[in-house]
Amino acid sequence: MKTIQYFIAALSIGFVMTSCANDLNTVPDGDISGEQLNNDQSSPEKILGGIYLDLRSNGAGGTTLHSDFGIMAIKAGSDLMSNDVIQMKNQHLGMFYNYDATNASNSASEFVWTTFYARIFIINKLLGDLNKSGNTSNKAIKGQLLALRAYSYFYLIRFYANDYKGHQSEPGVPLVLTSNNQSQGLPRASISDVYKQIASDIEESIILLDSYARPTRAQIDQRTAKAIAAEVYLETGDYVKAGKYAEESKQGIALMTENDYTTTGFSNINNPEVLWGFHNTTSTMSIGNSYASFFSMFDNTNKGYAGAAGIYKLIDKRLYEAIPQTDYRKKVFNGAQSTAYTFNGETRNYPAYVSWKFKDPSFFEGDYIYIRASSLYYIQAEALARQGREAEARQVLYEITSKRNTAYTLSTQTGNGLINEIILQKRIELWGEGYDWFDMKRLNVPLERIYPGTNHTFGRFNLSPDKFKFQIPNKEINNNPQITQND
Template identity: 40%
Template sequence: MKKKILLSLFAIALFSCEKEFLDTESKQYVTQTQLEELANSSPEALLTINTGVEDGQYAFFREYSTNFEDTGGRHDDFGQMSINLGLDLMSNDMVQVTDHWMGNYYAYRGRTQDFSTTRIIWNFYYSIIRNVNSIVAQIPADATDDRLVHLRGRAQALRAYSYFNLIRIYQHKYQGNQSAPGVPLYDGADLVIPSRASVQEVYDLIIADLENAYATVDGYVRDSKEKLDKSIIAGIYARVLLETGTNNTKCAQMAAEAKAAGSLMSSSAWLNEGFSQISNSEWLWGSDINNESSTVYASFFSQVASLNAGYAGLLGVHKTIDMRLYDAIPATDSRKQAFADDGTYINYKFRDFTFFEGDYVYMRVAEMYLIEAEALARNGNDSQAAQVLYNLVSTRDSGYTLSTNTGQALIAEILLQRRIELWGEGFAWFDMKRNDVALERDYPGSNHASFGKDNYAAGAKEFLFQIPKRELDNNIDINDEDQNPL
């Protein structure tokens, strides 16, 4: 991350072992000076170049072997969904029954500096940052062409999204840790902090990026759910504000705006095609997987879908639900049917009805209901929060009634609903960190596998990933003393 890199029109190809995202005739290198000249003389050409970079970035989200250091490829590296699944496997709520691919997450091995897992995460998000920085740097902040303005805003939102995930993985929660060391910052222009910028400095960039992105994408109409628009930026902003707890009013507003871009699916859809089709009315953001883009065995559905002919379904490397969470789901709640009731707790939530062509979901309407409800509750608006929660849960649970809980009891109810609704979608471990929840897998009758049956106190060092050894070796501004504890 320290070296100055000339932007290649074909740079995205560095991140794929077999796919080319830009025109194969555009393999020449272009210097920053040439790009600046394009910005001044030919906005149309600059737009074409950067749109190609942006489209390649969205494809990178669901690519196999995103970590260019592992040239042989790893079947636990398939873009954003591999990280979502891996981090959920580090929570209390998900069990991996056999030590296999993804086991590095479940057993907390992958957090240490020499493991491929931490390299995968680090390289994935910094690859996105590097590429979107090329867009931000090339398009002047005072550009007047709406197409360029919209593109710059979307690039900033992707950068904010990447830094938001990095800071939560490589440091503890925001509250109480604002001055703690975070991650290196690069914005493609003046801001370069190759050492560990503070948590506050990282969040300052995240918020600034989201503020600008939200303000500048008005009028942009995306042509697919794979791309960001104002509603998705609002959803990302809501996630960030929920994490920081600094503006619950705005958090609720952003979540409400995001959720308005879709509609809740039925309980029947939730149990059937609800997590494999990007056309679902509840999906706000995702990747459209087809025969060409499928990564087959190195894919989310191979790892998690119990009815697929992949690692979970064929080899029995099942991802099951923690028995305590299963027991907490009421019998009247249709979501309980997504898990086997025979004591195995095997999940059937994720079902791919084609041969490894199930789509990937990154944001849903239901999540925004839950964020809005929690933000309202934390702001003391209990009745409003309870109503928002009811509007969601009543579509899943025929026996659910409007909550009469208030204060912390209402917040606890909302957090339980987050665990049930969003199981397996990449939120559980982050929520544990945010809410100071300990890892407790070794309990009487536990259904957790022996290789991951550990207990760690809330805020323990185990909740931090270490910076990859390669970064320590190559970045002269980060030393061994700057490393997270082992």
Template identity: 40%
Template structure:
């Protein structure tokens, strides 16, 4: 093979040929002339819809088997690498749970790499085709979404394959594919500068844009992406500002809705997700197959559970605790389950195969804002924001009086409880310089997952896939094994 970066050649022609069956059903690629992009909002929107379709489609990268169900699949396996989500029997996602999947020769490194770089290539086609100063409001909104996605996809890759931002800005991260696809790894500082630039521009471009559905991105979603990036960068006042702005048009879930299975993207807190229906479902290779213990699929009978320490950290008056069984297990809908089994994610559609994917909920923004305020010397404001959401989950919750590190710890604990299984905890371990601790007295992690990983260990970095290295040696050095 010629010495070319896979980022250049990845699925060559995918945008205008056969990215996936689902992509073709959105808008047949043979009808879209690349010259139309940038002048025809219909053609450009069709291309953008193809990106969103691929993000929720199964096995499109050719790697990772049935755990490859797009963006939700990446979020799912990443959460299996932290302390809080337990896989009782090794199944799809198990290579991440036991950390054997992060080495360069394992397909689990290819999965996120190909997922996001393929779509970066595709959104670049939109960004490069649409005039940044266009007077067409629809085209401006489409370009704004493409910029938001490019920034977010680079952010996902940087957190998986690169070190954290603070203290590592001169270290190597990932290649940037923006104005020019670079064959070499850029520094952490350079990568985050590009991410920030894209997202700031996206927020501005999406001002006043109304999306047709939550499958697409609007200004609030771009602001949420930017808030998370600013938190990673240690820009705490900016993170708090963006998080607060992003959550304003959303209301927190009621108890009944929170406990209803997280299968409907139209629920109040959903900011961004994917609508799954009978024509699109690939149930065996899906989130609910692996995480819904009450359904048929890989988790059937109980395979995903919660770490006992996090379960014990929940107040008895916190209704979120009822989404998990306790130390004795229990019976749910006539089936007996083991200790600490999760009941949080349940596909409640008519045939239990069409549950939507929820990528982003507005509840995340409360924790970003609270942490950012606390780290901006506004601990009183941080406690107010934490109380605003926690009192909705636990009517007996008393506003925190903690300060300093203890307040941050309370915020992060509540975040782990709220967003358990949704793809955030492992990234926070890296960002906050906390290790993986599973081998403790009374641990309910199984033997193959009962180990500790100290802060700074190479296992917090995925290695660059071997196929990328073989095609493009300029990308070396690889992350250590």
């Protein structure tokens, strides 16, 4: 995979950058050897810190585009491919909204691929060096590395292959697991084999991270690994494990208050629901370009691309209308008329259905939130419902929905009606957080943006779910003779 190798070399240079000491207590470093691991036990942590830092940085996918800023760019891009998130103008992340991103020649196909494979290469090298060193004191580092590899492959397989159910034997993505097979092109492993590896990595991670107390939410602990596992098993239809891990991960985590949800809770890693995220600072935001960031793109109240350039993010009219007036989550969206809105001492006029969910009072230094405990309620509820444990599913759904909407009563739905209610509440709760398109693909829900009164913009078209698949980037196709292209 010469393409991936090319990008990994370029990105390794970026590891010389300094991380915020308060976040990771590390200074991301260059490559390491087995001798260094024995002599300097901080070296693995330094490399691990570099991986975490790179996954939130401009250029994580090997480009200079302002749409390329790591995990948050990819989560945002995926939601722009759903029915629920709208972009006003065709700039920056617009390639996702109008589905140009799926083309092999599009930069988005390239940077999604490289963001994760570049990290996988580093992870494989570090895992190999840890194993060679024979030092068993680094099990927490190994656990985090395995969780990151599982997380990376989980994104890759959902972007570049069909969904799991009914397609297990079809081509997935190349399964690169050691530094020995990073120097040559590999064929695409089957979807089933990729998911088996994801499950193996995340299960081992959960064991290794037992009793690990992380210094910051920027690092993966056992609770976070279980949250990743819950989502993986929901995808593969192992509803017993999905429900089990969702319950264990969210246990003891307080839900956001109305004030958290409607003010600046989505730019603060100290939000009580945050399981995993990244605390941004002036130092971390200086890496690349501060305009190349999530809040520049999604905070319509700030002076970035969304707010100042008018590349607004809107909620789909149908979803907005499905939110009851008594549900405080409706407050983070404008209604059917343009209106003035004041935040951080500044008043602006906004179009209908605009989002005020992601508000950052700083200059793009808001924290990144990768996983919230809220997502686990919907995973557990769906997993229980699909096991036929509907009374338990309704209760889990009630626990979170009644917090958001005091008028909500325990559901009386059964069968598909209950599943649909769970998914609707999930769409409302996690709007803009990177879940809906993957659920549409998993549940075989078509893209339907043409309807009476639609408020969709330049991406106004309908698509069947078989179109929810990215082509392999041209650079990989050109440099790897063993790989095959998607239709």
